[in-house]
Amino acid sequence: MPELSDSASGAPTNNGTTSPLTIIIFGASGDLTHRKLLPALFDQAVDGLLHPETRILGVARRQKTHLEFREEIRESVQTFARNTGRLDLFPEFEKRIFYHAMTFDDPNGYNALRTTLLSDEFRKPTQGNVLYYLATPPSYFVPIIRNLGSYGLSTINEGETATGGGFTRIIIEKPFGRDLASAQDLNREVLQVFRENQVFRIDHYLGKETVQNIVVFRMSNPAIGSLWSNVHVKSVHITVHEAVGVEGRGDYFEEAGILRDMVQNHLFQLMTLTAMEPPVAFEAQAIRDEKVKVLRSLKPIRTEDIPKVIVRGQYTVGEVDGVPVPGYRNEPKIPPTSDTPTFARIKVEVQNWRWAGVPFYLTAGKRMTRRETIIRIVFKEVPFALFRLAGCPGTVSNELIIRIQPNEGIALRFGIKRPGGRLVIDPVEMDFSYQTAYHDKAPDAYERLLHDAIIGDSTLFARNDEVERSWTFIAPLLGDLSRLSPLRFYTAGTDGPEEKDRLDDPLPA
Ligand SMILES: NC(=O)c1ccc[n+]([C@@H]2O[C@H](COP(=O)([O-])OP(=O)(O)OC[C@H]3O[C@@H](n4cnc5c(N)ncnc54)[C@H](OP(=O)(O)O)[C@@H]3O)[C@@H](O)[C@H]2O)c1
Known part of the structure; x- marks a missing residue:
């Protein structure tokens, strides 16, 4: 044996x-x-x-x-x-x-x-x-x-x-x-x-290597950490796209909707890890204290702001990866007049010294083009358009893209001069891939979380006040929004309703 x-x-x-x-x-x-x-x-x-x-x-x-x-x-x-x-x-x-x-x-x-x-x-x-x-x-x-x-x-x-x-x-x-x-x-x-x-x-997103790496990447690299605030960052985009639909769990999803299923838990975890201050120690209590502070700093959603802070969507019949799929209202156990969102983008503001004025866009959707979870940090433009005056068309905004899944890694987007006599700036990427750097298959999130519970380390688990704070914040978006934010329909296999880009307007006062 x-x-x-x-x-x-x-x-x-x-x-x-x-x-x-x-x-x-x-x-x-x-x-x-x-x-x-x-x-x-x-x-x-x-x-x-x-x-x-x-x-x-x-x-x-x-x-x-x-x-x-x-x-x-x-x-x-x-x-x-x-x-x-x-x-x-x-x-x-x-x-x-x-x-x-x-x-x-x-x-x-x-x-x-x-x-x-x-x-x-x-x-x-x-x-x-x-x-x-x-x-x-x-x-x-x-x-x-x-x-x-x-x-x-x-x-x-x-x-x-x-x-x-x-x-x-x-x-x-x-x-x-x-x-x-x-x-x-x-x-x-x-x-x-x-x-x-x-x-x-448990929130299994916290067991993912790339999610834990958000903190390490920020806080072990001074060059990165020093850029991590409203001084340099223009906006933060946290996106969880799924290609799947409700997968036989129509009755559950109809009750939950995308805000309960994805946003209150997974997206808020990604947001708090991205926005939190460095903890006083790398241990459970201190880290969770900082995450709760972020939730406490979120600008509360007033009823009159709802049309400006959320776009809700629902998928209609379409194709994902070339395979025809039904619309949400045609899925088993879904009423034909369902108002349940399968897509949501919300715009939140972390009202503290570090992040005031920087919109965080949280997006989750089912039946998207492909499965993808990313955090995109968009940096401010240069203060003076030096090259435009020299006849160069356009500039490139710097972006840091943290890929949580799949193809886990981090990319930095920046501009370079295209070779040749003319002055043209092209966008290019430096790309780190976990798969290339570490050939071993990363442990599944549940492995890490089970192990932590066995050794009594609660760092990667939600505390009671953290859970309650996130529900408090999102509460205004959980009621009947059919009037304040009517459902926008999108074809399955696309990246959500067109109206989602409307939230890129300036934040409401
Ligand atoms: N599935 C996932 O990927 C996933 C992901 C994230 C979170 N979760 C969460 O994990 C939990 C479990 O999900 P699941 O998908 O594994 O559920 P599931 O497939 O429906 O399994 C339910 C289990 O509960 C047992 N059960 C139900 N009623 C029972 C009763 N009255 N007495 C004794 N046993 C009973 C069933 O036993 P019998 O088969 O013997 O009836 C079965 O073992 C849920 O809270 C879900 O939200 C699941």
């Missing part, structure tokens, strides 16, 4: 020490567990980042044996893991995987979980450490959390905690609420059962 790599011994790594633990995944037969969570845990095991005594206990409704569950996980790992070349390690990995069938409202199920966690087979090798993962539809978050509290599962490792040894933690999937009131309710429920430092609210 092949062994997991040496560093899988639980020894400290340069990513932090991993402790043995039991990971209980609620929603273990779901899409997320199969496509992301178990492949990520396998990849961690192969890379030596998962303690060999770790147990993984899947919980879901359908009856199945441990062996049947392991067989399903094998297929997921074969399809979705990064280290598919190391499937010889799967037999060792699967010994740690177990399954427990229960419905989320079943008291006997929680009692049985407690018995399992306290059994010698689980407790001794894992030192009683537990990480719960709520990979369920959001409507189950509160019932599960309440039951974890009622059945003593949130304090199951209290003895060890008192002696400084062990932990009980919980990861909660997105969406964290659907508006301010529901996010506050959920925070209240969670914090009645767990302490804030036990809670890890």
